[in-house]
Amino acid sequence: MSTVSTETETVPTPEPLAAPVLEAAGVVMRFGGLTAVNDVDLTVRQGEIVGLIGPNGAGKTTFFNCLTGLYVPTEGTVKYKGRVLPPKPHLVTQAGIARTFQNIRLFANMTALENVLVGRHTRTKEGLFSAILRGPGYRRAEAEGRERARELLEFCGLGAKADHLARNLPYGEQRKLEIARALASDPGLLLLDEPTAGMNPQETRAAEELVFAIRDLGTAVLVIEHDMKFIFNLCDRTAVLVQGRKIVEGDRETVQNDERVVTAYLGAPLEGTTAAQEDGQ
Ligand SMILES: Nc1ncnc2c1ncn2[C@@H]1O[C@H](COP(=O)(O)OP(=O)(O)OP(=O)(O)O)[C@@H](O)[C@H]1O
Incomplete structure (x- = not known):
């Protein structure tokens, strides 16, 4: 005031x-x-x-x-x-606008990093032909996407889990991965x-901190x-x-x-x- x-x-x-x-x-x-x-x-x-x-x-x-x-x-x-x-x-x-779901919807047999990359596709400008030809534009966009995905995993406390299959992550980390994937589309x-469904008190506390951090980023x-x-x-x-x-x-x-x-x-x-x-x- x-x-x-x-x-x-x-x-x-x-x-x-x-x-x-x-x-x-x-x-x-x-x-x-x-x-x-x-x-x-x-x-x-x-x-x-x-x-x-x-x-x-x-x-x-x-x-x-x-x-x-x-x-x-x-x-x-x-x-x-x-x-x-x-x-x-x-x-x-x-x-x-990005969202997560009440029932976790990850690609279970893909790694954490790959799941976040999927969430990034709405922000990737390279089209189908570029992807097939794998030209320099595509390779640059792919490298940038991977870097951003790693940053988001780090931000969500999953930096060490990039290469783990989603299905092998504990429940609380799967929920965080859903958030990282949602953030990959750069939502407002x-x-x-x-x-926090199914999370223990420590995980819930960490989820609170994560939501505050997301808000602080805009x-x-x-x-x-x-x-x-x-x-x-x-x-x-x-x-x-x-x-x-x-x-x-x-x-x-x-x-x-x-x-x-x-x-x-x-x-x-x-x-x-x-x-x-x-x-x-
Ligand atoms: N696709 C649908 N077809 C018919 N009824 C539906 C459909 N989706 C939801 N409903 C009904 O709409 C009402 C609201 O359901 P909704 O799942 O939105 O509630 P909720 O507040 O999210 O509940 P909860 O906290 O249990 O998740 C319920 O009576 C539900 O059965």
């Missing part, structure tokens, strides 16, 4: 908002008679980490699928940096679907997670979906103190709430 001095008093003025990266407006997704996502608006701004939580079946993954072109929303629009996104996954990736927005992040402690440690804002509708959005206190959220989680206090209050945070 900055301040403006007048003759009589100092008036706080709000910081100008950063530019929106993602603007989803009125998104509806129906499957026959079931409305899985119901009129959801969500904005993610440059430099933000935004959380998306909600009970099982609330519509979180369906909403992600609407953002990434896997589903064409029944109604509503999705814009990335002010432009309406084409509803095709590869065009969404090309535009600048990264969508993470339950990035990629905004939207993350679905059931681990409330992870969400509230990480996110600037969190939106709560219940039965397809966004019932509340705000900072940690706003979400934790909202009665509708508590009711949606069957009246039980949100996991992580007690610890947060004990911390005095």
Whole structure:
């Protein structure tokens, strides 16, 4: 918060908002008679980490699928940096949105490095003929791609695992590899679907640090997670979906103190709430 001095008093003025990266407006997704996502608006701004939580079946993954072109929303629009996104996954990736999946989707029999190289292909300009002829342009692009892929593995803590087959990596490292592969497309927005599922507490802590580092490099992040402690440690804002509708959005206190959220989680206090209050945070 900055301040403006007048003759009589100092008036706080709000910081100008950063530019929106993602603007989803009125998104509806129906499957026959079931409305899985119901009129959801969500904005993610440059430099933000935004959380998306909600009970099982609330519509979180369906909403992600609407953002990434896997589903064409029944109604509503999705814009990335002010432009309406084409509803095709590869065009969404090309535009600048990358994602990971709830169920890990790696090429199990390829090495970690090769998996990241696959994620890089939307940023490779060399075409089919260039690849067949393997001319100097292709070889240069290939060398640059490999260097970038190694940097990303290093960044995600997998520098020593470049030549390991994806299927031989421990579960937590497979999740990190998915993130490295997503980052290979140089996204402006990264969508993470339950990035800590199956991780132990140390791996979860490392995943938090990784998400902060991604944000610090200039990629905004939207993350679905059931681990409330992870969400509230990480996110600037969190939106709560219940039965397809966004019932509340705000900072940690706003979400934790909202009665509708508590009711949606069957009246039980949100996991992580007690610890947060004990911390005095
Ligand atoms: N392709 C589909 N066809 C029909 N119904 C679907 C489809 N995909 C999702 N649904 C339904 O939409 C609703 C929302 O599911 P979704 O997977 O988006 O929830 P979620 O919040 O991600 O849940 P979880 O936390 O368990 O992953 C569910 O009732 C689900 O059965």
